[in-house]
Amino acid sequence: MRNLQKLGRRSFLAATLALSASIAWSAGVRHANAATVDEIKQKGTITFGIVTDQPPFSFINANGENEGYDIDITKLMAKELGVKVAYVPITSANRIPQLLTGKVDMLICVMGVYPDRAKVVQYVAPYASINAAIYGPKDSPLSKVEELSGHSIAVEKGSSMDKAVSDAAPKDANVQKFDDASSAVQALLSGQVEYLGSYSHQFGGVEKAAPGKYAQKIVLSTEYEGIAVSPQSKELGEWAGQFWDKIKKDGTLDKLYQDHFGTKFPDMPATMDGITFTAK
Known part of the structure; x- marks a missing residue:
């Protein structure tokens, strides 16, 4: 992973991510979706940014429904909150702007964990490695x-x-x-x-x-893939971290990973240079 981080990523992402953050924050953008746990519960829906063409992470099945590892995680989170789940299909180019402008509450979309991205999003945890x-x-x-x-x-x-x-x-x-x-x-x-x-x-x-x-x-x-929230959604990020710790401890995550990847959840770094996670 360190090798990939060194491949000139800082010059590529720093400017674009900083610009996205600046536009969203300096303009005083109000989140279209809930940013706190209480607001999500009151609204009755949590919205995730997802990909739709990357099995076994997330894809559209023969019945036209969202399916995959990412989708199962979103459903577990929604169930824990007692709310419905909604999806917004995203691309690599627009996923962070979608998060920062409040179009989605959380990203679970095969997004790599890197220090430059950590400057503009709050990572919850690394949830897969590829x-x-x-x-x-x-x-x-x-x-x-x-x-x-x-x-x-x-x-x-x-x-x-x-x-x-x-x-x-x-x-x-x-x-x-x-x-x-x-x-x-x-x-x-x-x-x-x-x-x-x-x-x-x-x-x-x-x-x-x-x-x-x-x-x-x-x-x-x-590369490690990460779940992320907006830095403005601090409470939601902390809740998601606690939820992640819970499903790791009780075996739910092992079963989920086994179902989709044929192996137990792999060891993931608890900390990474320049990156903080809300999960323990």
Whole structure:
């Protein structure tokens, strides 16, 4: 993870995140949704920012319903609060502005945990870990980032992978940026690009569409994904941290992770440089 953090992310995210925060706060934006636990209970709904195309985290099933690990967590939280759950589909580019302007109460959306983001959001806890990697044809000899020279790579625009690949790849590599993860995957499958910068949990979709054709070529690092609230929602963040500690202790989280990833909840860092969590 430290390697990925060092791939020039500060210069990429610091300005955009600071700008988002400045716009939201200096303009005195009033949260459209509840920011405190009592307000959420009075309203009767808690709203989450989620992705819809990243199984097993969050996706739309055959019945047109939201499903996945992230969704199960949101439902547990809503049940604990005694309220209904609502969802707002987000992208890597708009998720933090959606949170800071009150369009959502909380983000559970496969968002990486990094110090620069921690300056503008409050992380509750790391809730999953994934490998950031380069995928390509199974018979490709690619084994080092330097060998991407002159080759095309698809990434999701605005994601951690976007900056990781853009900074790590040679200057003459053709990094093509797509609006969402699904479009980046389709670019690989259709032959529009030669390689894909993506995460381990997303490769299942590639393998399903083209069995045996593609493989992981280079592992860039391990990334931790975090649950986040607005810094203005301090009470909600503290509540979410206590809730997280509870489901870790009583075994609920182990079962949930086993159901979706086939293993118990992995060890996660209790602290990280430049980052604080509301969970213990």
